Amino acid sequence: MKTLNRWLVTAGLVLGAAPVLAAGAHDHGHEHAQAHVHGAVQLEVALDGPTLSIALEAPLDSILGFERAPRTASEKQAAQDALTALRGNALFAPDAAAGCVFKSATADSEALQPGAKVGEHADLDATAEFTCAKPEQLRRIDLSGLMTRFKRIQRLQAQVVTPQGQFKQTLKRPAQTLTWGR
Numbered sequence: 490m491k492t493l494n495r496w497l498v499t500a501g502l503v504l505g506a507a508p509v510l511a512a513g514a515h516d517h518g519h520e521h522a523q524a525h526v527h528g529a530v531q532l533e534v535a536l537d538g539p540t541l542s543i544a545l546e547a548p549l550d551s552i553l554g555f556e557r558a559p560r561t562a563s564e565k566q567a568a569q570d571a572l573t574a575l576r577g578n579a580l581f582a583p584d585a586a587a588g589c590v591f592k593s594a595t596a597d598s599e600a601l602q603p604g605a606k607v608g609e610h611a612d613l614d615a616t617a618e619f620t621c622a623k624p625e626q627l628r629r630i631d632l633s634g635l636m637t638r639f640k641r642i643q644r645l646q647a648q649v650v651t652p653q654g655q656f657k658q659t660l661k662r663p664a665q666t667l668t669w670g671r
């Protein structure tokens with residue numbers, strides 16, 4: 490029953506966010522709904538009970554400076570370093586008042602798979618999950634770790650869904666803090 494209730498809350502948040510998530514979206518001939526613009530990344534934030542979920546979608550160029558399988562030893566190392574950073578806990582810093590603890594993170598790109606054959610545009614997808622002791626206190630996420638590590642990111646379009654409502658915000662350098670609510 491607890492799992493069903495959690496699923497229903499999550500489904501409600503996702504379905505309720507559909508108009509926000511669809512705003513400005515269009516098909517670009519690949520699996521992602523958002524436009525592929527170098528230097529611009531998409532961030533989706535959802536707060537469901539104590540669980541804070543963050544999803545990042547970025548053109549691979551915005552992370553690595555190229556959108557193909559790495560060819561040289563230095564490109565391979567840069568790709569590995571980027572994935573390691575994205576799978577770590579230093580890029581997103583939720584509001585300290587919420588008492589969030591890092592739980593897990595993932596990062597991957599088809600272009601970085603062995604034998605990958607990608608077209609002219611390749612993206613990278615990453616997720617991070619936190620458990621928050623006081624989720625009602627969460628009003629911001631410091632993105633300075635992300636912006637400092639990946640200097641090619643110039644603009645971040647964020648969509649946030651929390652029990653307090655849905656919010657949309659665009660950050661442009663030098664801004665590094667995503668804020669919402671009261």
